[in-house]
Every structure is written in structure tokens, then in C-alpha cells.
Amino acid sequence: MEFNAYFLVFYSLLFMLQHSSCRITAPCSQTPHPQVCHHYINTNLLSTLDYQQRFSFRDLVLKATMEQAIKAHQLVSSLNLNSLDGDDERAKLACNDCLELYEDTVDKLNRSIGSSNSFDANTWLSASLANLKTCQNGFVDFNISSSHLQSFPNYVTLSSNLSKMLSNSLSVHKVSTFPSALHFSKQVRGRRRTLLSDDGFPEWVSAADRRLLQSGSSGPKADMIVAQDGSGNYKSISEAVNSAHKLRSGATKRFVIHVKAGVYRENVEIKKTMKNIMFIGDGIDATIVTGNKNSQDGSTTYRSATFGMF
Numbered sequence: 001m002e003f004n005a006y007f008l009v010f011y012s013l014l015f016m017l018q019h020s021s022c023r024i025t026a027p028c029s030q031t032p033h034p035q036v037c038h039h040y041i042n043t044n045l046l047s048t049l050d051y052q053q054r055f056s057f058r059d060l061v062l063k064a065t066m067e068q069a070i071k072a073h074q075l076v077s078s079l080n081l082n083s084l085d086g087d088d089e090r091a092k093l094a095c096n097d098c099l100e101l102y103e104d105t106v107d108k109l110n111r112s113i114g115s116s117n118s119f120d121a122n123t124w125l126s127a128s129l130a131n132l133k134t135c136q137n138g139f140v141d142f143n144i145s146s147s148h149l150q151s152f153p154n155y156v157t158l159s160s161n162l163s164k165m166l167s168n169s170l171s172v173h174k175v176s177t178f179p180s181a182l183h184f185s186k187q188v189r190g191r192r193r194t195l196l197s198d199d200g201f202p203e204w205v206s207a208a209d210r211r212l213l214q215s216g217s218s219g220p221k222a223d224m225i226v227a228q229d230g231s232g233n234y235k236s237i238s239e240a241v242n243s244a245h246k247l248r249s250g251a252t253k254r255f256v257i258h259v260k261a262g263v264y265r266e267n268v269e270i271k272k273t274m275k276n277i278m279f280i281g282d283g284i285d286a287t288i289v290t291g292n293k294n295s296q297d298g299s300t301t302y303r304s305a306t307f308g309m310f
């Protein structure tokens with residue numbers, strides 16, 4: 001529903017841009033945070049956008065967001081953690097987490113820009129947004145929110161602008177790629193034929209995405225099954241992940257692990273070298289993963305995340 005609404009707005013907007021002389025900076029005003037969008041998106045660049053290529057505004061927003069993520073990462077890297085005195089062990093931990101989280105955000109944004117798979121890109125953008133929140137939580141966990149990172153000049157506005165740009169990226173990405181766009185395009189087919197190709201997709205949906213959307217919604221087939229009752233390949237997610245790691249030894253093809261209903265009390269670590277692993281559960285109330293580390297024993301939210309990516 002939400003996607004549809006966004007798409008409607010965006011679609012009308014593209015239509016207006018093509019067929020009327022409305023202000024060329026208008027796409028920013030359709031984003032959740034127009035002010036920040038205007039601030040970072042060069043209006044000269046906007047006027048050169050080719051609206052036949054529907055991804056250009058998305059790319060522009062993503063690139064501007066990545067520039068800010070790089071700046072934020074540089075700012076956090078420039079902190080001299082050793083200058084914090086002994087009492088601030090926890091602040092050091094939290095700062096270190098943030099450093100990794102910003103690094104990961106730059107990496108995910110970069111991959112989103114280069115990716116032709118809109119579902120993956122959507123996941124990476126959402127994860128980047130979550131990264132910023134996780135960094136913040138690291139300080140809240142230790143009750144040191146008003147010090148260190150937060151007191152660094154520019155950090156608060158930089159990180160707040162970055163999180164707004166990420167949410168802009170996510171919404172622009174959604175309206176430019178998601179399947180609800182397809183429903184809408186079918187509805188309007190008769191009226192706005194010029195923007196649709198013969199198979200009913202808007203012209204800007206790539207061939208790869210068309211195939212993906214047409215393949216149905218039965219979900220991906222699992223390569224490995226985790227079940228607590230022993231009916232799967234493994235009883236714990238960690239065992240499955242370790243075994244998948246050995247089994248695949250660097251392969252990059254998508255590997256799907258189905259985690260059957262149950263409550264799994266474990267902290268799962270997934271190394272960066274394990275590319276393209278996907279977990280599917282039996283539903284939000286059926287498959288539950290809970291960690292057992294917490295800030296009382298000196299680990300931040302990030303370290304105690306039930307699924308950590310390192």
C-alpha cells in the first residue's frame with residue numbers, strides 16, 4: 001500500500017517533468033526529507049538528468065548519500081580512541097563498533113549503487129539505516145550518550161543528515177523498483193501507454209528484475225534446513241552457518257538457509273567472506289532468534305546482535 005502511494009506520487013511527478021515545465025528540482029520534494037535532499041543534491045546536476053532513464057534520480061540520491069557516509073566514516077576514524085582514559089573502556093568499545101558500522105554502511109551503499117538486484121539493494125539500504133541506529137544504541141547501552149562521539153563537532157548533524165539521506169535513498173529506491181509499481185503500471189496501462197513496454201512493465205524495470213518479478217512469489221528454495229526437532233540438517237543456526245562456510249569455500253552463488261519455527265538462543269556470527277547467505281524463517285512469531293550476550297557483561301548491542309556480520 002505504502003509503495004503504491006509512493007509510486008503514484010513519483011509516477012505523476014515523472015509524468016509532469018516530461019510533459020510540463022514544472023520546477024526541475026521537484027523530485028526532492030517527494031522524498032521523506034526534502035530539505036536535506038535539496039541540500040545535498042546539486043540542482044545543476046538535476047537539470048541535466050535524463051528522465052528517460054528512470055534510475056538516474058535514484059543513483060544521484062544514493063551517490064550523495066554515500067559521500068556523506070564516507071565523511072561520517074572519516075570523522076569517526078579520526079577519533080583518537082587511545083586518548084580516552086582508562087574509565088572509558090566502554091566508550092572505546094562503542095566507538096569501535098561505530099567505526100565498523102560506518103565502514104559497513106559505506107560498503108553496503110557502494111554495493112547498492114552497483115547492484116542490478118533491487119531486492120538486495122533494498123535490504124542493504126535498510127541495513128545501513130539500522131547500522132546508524134545500532135551505533136547510537138552502543139552509547140545508550142552504556143549510558144554515555146552525551147559524551148564522546150556526540151560531543152564531536154559536526155557529528156550530530158552529520159549523522160542525522162546521513163540517516164535522513166538513507167531514508168530518502170530507501171524510498172526513492174522503492175518507488176523506482178518495487179513490484180507494486182507493476183500493479184500500478186497495469187492499472188494505468190491504457191491511459192499512459194507511452195511509459196510502458198509491451199510486457200506491461202514500465203520501461204525502466206531492467207530485464208533481470210522483470211524475470212525476478214515474473215518468477216512468482218513461492219520464495220527461494222532452501223539449500224540447508226535448521227530445525228530444533230532434528231528434522232533438518234542441523235539443530236542450531238551457528239552449526240548450519242559454519243557448515244555452509246566450509247561447504248561453499250568462497251562460492252558466491254546465493255545460499256539459502258531455512259530456519260524452521262522455534263526459539264533459537266544463540267549469537268550467530270557471519271563473516272564478511274561468506275557471501276550471499278540468505279536466511280528464511282517461518283514467520284515473525286514462529287522463528288525467533290535471541291542472543292544471550294548483553295551490555296551487562298560488557299558487550300554492546302552490536303556485539304550482542306543475534307546476527308552479527310563481521
Ligand SMILES: *[C@@H]1O[C@H](CO)[C@@H](O)[C@H](O)[C@H]1NC(C)=O
Nearest residue numbers: 035036037039154157158161
Ligand atoms: C545538514 O542538512 C542541513 C539541511 O537540512 C544543512 O543546512 C546542514 O548544513 C547539514 N549539515 C551538515 C553537517 O552537512
Ligand SMILES: *[C@@H]1O[C@H](CO)[C@@H](O)[C@H](O)[C@H]1NC(C)=O
Nearest residue numbers: 066070106107109110111114
Ligand atoms: C566501490 O566499489 C568499487 C568496485 O566494486 C571499488 O572499486 C570502490 O573502491 C568502492 N568504493 C568505496 C568507497 O568503497
Ligand SMILES: *[C@@H]1O[C@H](CO)[C@@H](O)[C@H](O)[C@H]1NC(C)=O
Nearest residue numbers: 140141142143144145146147
Ligand atoms: C546515567 O548517567 C547519569 C549521569 O551521567 C545518571 O544521573 C543516571 O542515573 C545514569 N543512568 C543509569 C541508568 O545508569
